[in-house]
Amino acid sequence: MTLGGWISMTVTLGFVLGLFSWCCYKMATAPDAPDSPDDSDDESRDS
Amino acid sequence: MKKPMQNEHWGSRLGVVLAVSGSAVGLGNFLRFPAQAASNGGGAFMIPYLIALVAVAIPLASAEWALGRYGGRRGMHSPMGIYYVASGRRPFFGVCGGGLTFTAFVINMYYLFVESWCALYALQYLGGLLAPLGLGFSLFPNQAPGLSLDSAAAYQDAFLATTGATRDRALFGANGASVLGVFALCAIANFWLIYRGVSKGIERFCKAVAPLILICSIIIIFRVLTLDNPTGKEGQSLLDGLGFMWNPQNAAETLKKPSVWLAATSQIFFSTSICTSAVLCYGSYVQAKRDVALSSLTSTMTNEFCEVCLGGLMIVPPAIMFLGAAASEKIGSVFSLGFVILPNVFGQMPAGQFFGFAFFALLFFAAITSSISQLQPASAFLEEAFGWTRGKRVLAVALAELTGTFVVCWFTEGLVALDAFDFWSANFMPFLCALVQTTLIVFFLGRKKLRDELDSGAIIKTSKYVFPAIAFVSLPYLAIVFGFWLYGEFVNKCKEFAAKPGSLTSEIFLLAVFAALVIVSIFTVLRWKREERLGKEKGANL
Numbered sequence: 001m002t003l004g005g006w007i008s009m010t011v012t013l014g015f016v017l018g019l020f021s022w023c024c025y026k027m028a029t030a031p032d033a034p035d036s037p038d039d040s041d042d043e044s045r046d047s
Numbered sequence: 048m049k050k051p052m053q054n055e056h057w058g059s060r061l062g063v064v065l066a067v068s069g070s071a072v073g074l075g076n077f078l079r080f081p082a083q084a085a086s087n088g089g090g091a092f093m094i095p096y097l098i099a100l101v102a103v104a105i106p107l108a109s110a111e112w113a114l115g116r117y118g119g120r121r122g123m124h125s126p127m128g129i130y131y132v133a134s135g136r137r138p139f140f141g142v143c144g145g146g147l148t149f150t151a152f153v154i155n156m157y158y159l160f161v162e163s164w165c166a167l168y169a170l171q172y173l174g175g176l177l178a179p180l181g182l183g184f185s186l187f188p189n190q191a192p193g194l195s196l197d198s199a200a201a202y203q204d205a206f207l208a209t210t211g212a213t214r215d216r217a218l219f220g221a222n223g224a225s226v227l228g229v230f231a232l233c234a235i236a237n238f239w240l241i242y243r244g245v246s247k248g249i250e251r252f253c254k255a256v257a258p259l260i261l262i263c264s265i266i267i268i269f270r271v272l273t274l275d276n277p278t279g280k281e282g283q284s285l286l287d288g289l290g291f292m293w294n295p296q297n298a299a300e301t302l303k304k305p306s307v308w309l310a311a312t313s314q315i316f317f318s319t320s321i322c323t324s325a326v327l328c329y330g331s332y333v334q335a336k337r338d339v340a341l342s343s344l345t346s347t348m349t350n351e352f353c354e355v356c357l358g359g360l361m362i363v364p365p366a367i368m369f370l371g372a373a374a375s376e377k378i379g380s381v382f383s384l385g386f387v388i389l390p391n392v393f394g395q396m397p398a399g400q401f402f403g404f405a406f407f408a409l410l411f412f413a414a415i416t417s418s419i420s421q422l423q424p425a426s427a428f429l430e431e432a433f434g435w436t437r438g439k440r441v442l443a444v445a446l447a448e449l450t451g452t453f454v455v456c457w458f459t460e461g462l463v464a465l466d467a468f469d470f471w472s473a474n475f476m477p478f479l480c481a482l483v484q485t486t487l488i489v490f491f492l493g494r495k496k497l498r499d500e501l502d503s504g505a506i507i508k509t510s511k512y513v514f515p516a517i518a519f520v521s522l523p524y525l526a527i528v529f530g531f532w533l534y535g536e537f538v539n540k541c542k543e544f545a546a547k548p549g550s551l552t553s554e555i556f557l558l559a560v561f562a563a564l565v566i567v568s569i570f571t572v573l574r575w576k577r578e579e580r581l582g583k584e585k586g587a588n589l
Binding site: 011 | 286289292345349506
């Protein structure tokens, strides 16, 4: 593995892993929006 | 306009993120990406790849989720209906959307077949054919149970027997019974999940399968990273394996080649499922007050995590560690890498049967979450076109998909039909879809509507960046790359297909599918227009 290989691997994995971790953190800490009444599930209508 | 009968939606934010991630994470992450990277300059490939990710995938994924929900809030779930309402009820875009339903619909015709190979290989490891020990049953044609394969040629033969690639119609004899039997089970599972619906079928299944994908990946990654030079030969250490994948090979020369940029952009389309109508359709089931900005970014990055961090580390390094130069020549071919080289590696690895089973189970689970997402746009299309009940729609989609898969299974010599289906649905159409979609967003939906849609329920504020990124970066980038692709690869590929009878028949079939979608779209959009006109006249008379 050359120095260029280490750099490309570290930069790529670092970028992807960093952004992915940040997304997971935001997903885990953000409150979920309540169901709005106009979006009620009516699957029964065509099943 | 007649309101569609269905008003389904996702049960939770996590559910939709896992479903879209499941749609994106598939064979493209674990087989296509390592093969493309290793054969297009290794580390140098990652430069165009990351540029395509930032310039195209992230903004387009956000816009596609927003566009999908914009349509979903107006009762539309198929690309035909979504494009129609998002373009200000322009029939041209409705018909374009109908035609572009082709992408996911046709990908599924061969994807189901490949998915059944993964299931068959996983069962083979469980049975012990591809490694010593095991339960002692064989599903491969012409192979006695309990025998382990002991040479590269034997793995190649096993692959040819599974796929029937030696001659056309090879699977329609006694030898193909096990392959077609496993295929039938996979197809039934797919259609049953679609029949169950968005939240009760797709969402529940993706929530159950996502941890399994992660567990299988971690097991294999741990095994790979703890092996060091298992054969003791020079040039076959872990670092040599990682180097083959990540070392930039002639970076300056590689980056000058348009083919490398094309490969990187195609890989992004293939792996993220954007512009295949699957994300658009899934986005349409997100509720009005739920976030799409963070969800789209999270699902894109989940896909990238599986592709770069898992697929980039677990596939190529062990192939080099165990097989050395013999593997490096064949790594560029996706099917050879997955179904010939890796089984050979597992055959030489301690506890290879267990790791082989874990790997093909991983591929199967990743594939099935993708294949169900390819069926939903066609189901939504039929709902909007004919107003059919879910049962009727699933039956019609199943019959059409199985007809396509029949063509793929019939012309198996050299897998020519599969190649033709893949070229038109996974290479040509996503580029075309991306251009139509970005044009629709930039010139017809407009900045304000896109921002409003992205901001509704948003956890992170990305809306002000998405429109400029699409208008000034993604659209020109796609136009240039698609132009190079048409000039370079398209003409050669068409000439290559014309020379093969199986390809020609496949293309006639694909043309018929495309024509049928366009014709149905024209009649549906004209019906919508007529209903709108009648509605207005009624309103005026009152």
